[in-house]
Amino acid sequence: xxxxxxxxxxxxxxxxxxxxxxVKEAKQFDCDVMVECQGKQASAKSLFKLQTLGLYKGVTVxxxxxxxxxxxxxxKIAELLExxx
Amino acid sequence: xxxxxxxxxxxxxxxxxxxxxxxxxxxDYRLLPLYLVPGEQRKAFDAIRQLCTQLEDSLAxxxxxxxxxxxxxxxxxxxxxxxxxxxIHSSIRDxxxxxxxxxxxxxLHQASELAALDDPLMAQRSNDVVxxxxxxxxxxxxxxxxxxxxxxxxxxxxxxxLTPSEFAQLPLDRIKGIVLKTGGxxxxxAILARAAGIPALLSCGFEFAEISNGMPVIIDAYAGRLxxxxxxxxxxxxxxxxxxxxxxxxxxxxxxxxxCSTQDHHRIQLMANITSLNDVARLAQFGIDGIGLFRTxxxxxxxxxxxxxxxxxxxxxNAIHLLAGKTITIRTLDIGADKEFACLxxxxxxxxxxxxxxxxxxxxxxxALLRSQLRAVLRVAEFGSVRLMFPMVTQAEELDELLAEVAxxxxxxxxxxxxxxxxxxxxxxxxxxxxxxxxSMLPKLDFISxxxxxxxxxxxxxxxxNLALAADYxxxxxxxxxxxxxxxxxxxxxxxxxxxCGEMASDSRIAPILVGMGLEELSIxxxxxxxVKALLCEGNYQxxxxxxxxxxxxxRISELESLLVSCKLxx
Numbered sequence: 001x002x003x004x005x006x007x008x009x010x011x012x013x014x015x016x017x018x019x020x021x022x023v024k025e026a027k028q029f030d031c032d033v034m035v036e037c038q039g040k041q042a043s044a045k046s047l048f049k050l051q052t053l054g055l056y057k058g059v060t061v062x063x064x065x066x067x068x069x070x071x072x073x074x075x076k077i078a079e080l081l082e083x084x085x
Numbered sequence: 086x087x088x089x090x091x092x093x094x095x096x097x098x099x100x101x102x103x104x105x106x107x108x109x110x111x112x113d114y115r116l117l118p119l120y121l122v123p124g125e126q127r128k129a130f131d132a133i134r135q136l137c138t139q140l141e142d143s144l145a146x147x148x149x150x151x152x153x154x155x156x157x158x159x160x161x162x163x164x165x166x167x168x169x170x171x172x173i174h175s176s177i178r179d180x181x182x183x184x185x186x187x188x189x190x191x192x193l194h195q196a197s198e199l200a201a202l203d204d205p206l207m208a209q210r211s212n213d214v215v216x217x218x219x220x221x222x223x224x225x226x227x228x229x230x231x232x233x234x235x236x237x238x239x240x241x242x243x244x245x246x247l248t249p250s251e252f253a254q255l256p257l258d259r260i261k262g263i264v265l266k267t268g269g270x271x272x273x274x275a276i277l278a279r280a281a282g283i284p285a286l287l288s289c290g291f292e293f294a295e296i297s298n299g300m301p302v303i304i305d306a307y308a309g310r311l312x313x314x315x316x317x318x319x320x321x322x323x324x325x326x327x328x329x330x331x332x333x334x335x336x337x338x339x340x341x342x343x344x345c346s347t348q349d350h351h352r353i354q355l356m357a358n359i360t361s362l363n364d365v366a367r368l369a370q371f372g373i374d375g376i377g378l379f380r381t382x383x384x385x386x387x388x389x390x391x392x393x394x395x396x397x398x399x400x401x402x403n404a405i406h407l408l409a410g411k412t413i414t415i416r417t418l419d420i421g422a423d424k425e426f427a428c429l430x431x432x433x434x435x436x437x438x439x440x441x442x443x444x445x446x447x448x449x450x451x452x453a454l455l456r457s458q459l460r461a462v463l464r465v466a467e468f469g470s471v472r473l474m475f476p477m478v479t480q481a482e483e484l485d486e487l488l489a490e491v492a493x494x495x496x497x498x499x500x501x502x503x504x505x506x507x508x509x510x511x512x513x514x515x516x517x518x519x520x521x522x523x524x525s526m527l528p529k530l531d532f533i534s535x536x537x538x539x540x541x542x543x544x545x546x547x548x549x550x551n552l553a554l555a556a557d558y559x560x561x562x563x564x565x566x567x568x569x570x571x572x573x574x575x576x577x578x579x580x581x582x583x584x585x586c587g588e589m590a591s592d593s594r595i596a597p598i599l600v601g602m603g604l605e606e607l608s609i610x611x612x613x614x615x616x617v618k619a620l621l622c623e624g625n626y627q628x629x630x631x632x633x634x635x636x637x638x639x640x641r642i643s644e645l646e647s648l649l650v651s652c653k654l655x656x
Binding site: 012013015016017019020023024043045046047048049051052054056085 | 156158162167169389390
């Protein structure tokens with residue numbers, strides 16, 4: 001398993017629009033990328049679940065995945081979480 | 086049957102009724118026998134797929150990157166979400182719920198989770214989730230779904246209400262007219278219908294029970310009438326009227342590609358008022374000199390969050406690109422009065438919002454928002470001829486503060502090493518105070534634009550959204566004309582260019598009078614351009630000046646009205 005921890009810096013948090021970008025990116029990968037935040041988990045491929053995590057500015061998020069492309073996928077999603085606004 | 090309504094645009098539309106009926110959101114709560122489970126699961130799945138197809142069609146009509154596009158795209162991602170589909174499937178199977186009850190359960194649960202997040206933006210999104218669920222239920226019940234596809238080519242849409250985002254998704258090439266039971270002249274949907282040049286009636290008291298799909302209907306937006314199943318005489322009369330108007334429109338098209346100059350070679354800058362990028366794209370067919378008013382607050386409409394500097398820059402940049410060298414006049418966000426936006430923090434309730442924190446009064450209290458817009462406009466000015474104007478400036482102190490903000494933004498950009506261009510700066514003159522204080526502000530301005538709608542409202546102390554006052558307090562009245570004249574003369578003396586951007590200038594009978602008063606630029610509704618341009622081109626400036634003198638001498642509204650009737654301009 002590969003994992004990474006990042007902090008959300010976007011002023012308004014990861015809202016619908018950036019979350020949609022994230023989901024579209026996550027769907028490019030074969031492996032499932034999980035996002036964990038404040039005790040809740042969601043697949044990065046599911047906007048439905050992702051929305052309920054509460055990805056506000058300042059919260060810490062753990063991103064993890066298993067499988068062949070895990071490292072690549074986690075790095076990409078983590079990067080987006082840190083840069084999207 | 087003939088019904089009255091408020092016409093928000095002109096024209097006659099004949100066509101076939103299409104009812105946008107209130108949704109059928111009824112839920113089937115019976116315990117599902119197990120053998121029906123697969124059938125209900127398929128129903129839910131089919132409805133979701135049908136809605137996806139619909140949304141994909143709508144998406145194809147939107148500009149990528151726009152707020153409407155992003156909203157539709159997010160709805161699509163939700164519908165395609167396997168997690169969501171699984172939850173619906175298992176609710177049907179494990180709880181033996183009908184398709185409608187299962188969808189309702191899953192979406193309400195999701196909405197309550199979003200609402201529980203301590204975040205106003207997400208709470209707003211939770212309403213969107215509920216309405217998406219309702220749309221699926223609606224499709225399962227067979228009530229809608231087909232609506233936006235397979236419309237007849239001459240559809241006349243009849244609805245209880247249309248939200249601006251629903252309006253944005255309409256296939257406008259097939260919709261000839263719109264009739265709503267609700268709404269007023271200044272509602273957002275009214276403004277959108279007017280800009281699209283579609284005959285529309287609002288506040289029209291039809292009953293869904295009395296009309297069915299496919300009935301012949303005629304909208305006469307000149308008279309503010311809806312004719313349902315009109316008799317032969319009415320149809321013939323209105324067809325003649327429509328034909329006449331169509332011929333007139335054809336005749337007017339010859340003015341499209343020529344300059345707007347009178348017969349005696351007096352050049353008038355004819356500009357357009359717009360609310361979105363889509364409007365800019367449509368302007369090519371009209372032949373204009375530029376954009377005289379870009380109402381940027383409409384960028385916030387339907388937005389889930391306030392567009393940041395980058396998003397604003399993109400919008401303005403695209404507009405400039407489409408305008409190919411013509412001037413664009415960007416008005417800073419005019420928030421307040423009758424315009425409220427979900428993505429902004431809730432404004433404090435005011436007893437008199439039109440006299441409250443609106444226009445730059447709001448902007449100066451929310452400087453981060455103001456600066457993001459100023460920076461975007463400054464940066465985009467590098468790429469074209471850009472004018473920036475501030476709404477609701479009434480006194481010199483406000484102007485000083487605004488100009489200081491512009492200077493701060495220029496300094497910031499310089500320090501960050503970002504390029505920016507030269508701007509022309511102006512204000513909207515829309516209060517009597519602005520007219521009276523004008524001389525002290527003009528030395529710092531490159532141009533001014535008279536906002537005649539609000540100038541009339543504030544001069545006459547008559548709420549422009551109050552329909553009971555509309556007839557007795559017209560904007561075209563002696564008091565407002567005197568103020569416009571004062572403004573034009575004061576600007577002339579100071580050598581500052583002066584425009585007018587209110588509804589008044591869209592009236593082809595009034596536009597010549599305004600030109601005669603000395604206005605060198607008019608900014609009007611795109612749909613009114615052909616008519617106004619033709620009248621100005623066919624007339625004589627000297628004749629317009631005479632008309633203006635006569636108008637300014639009128640002491641009563643009735644005298645002005647008879648002047649409009651008597652002065653038959655060539656047509």
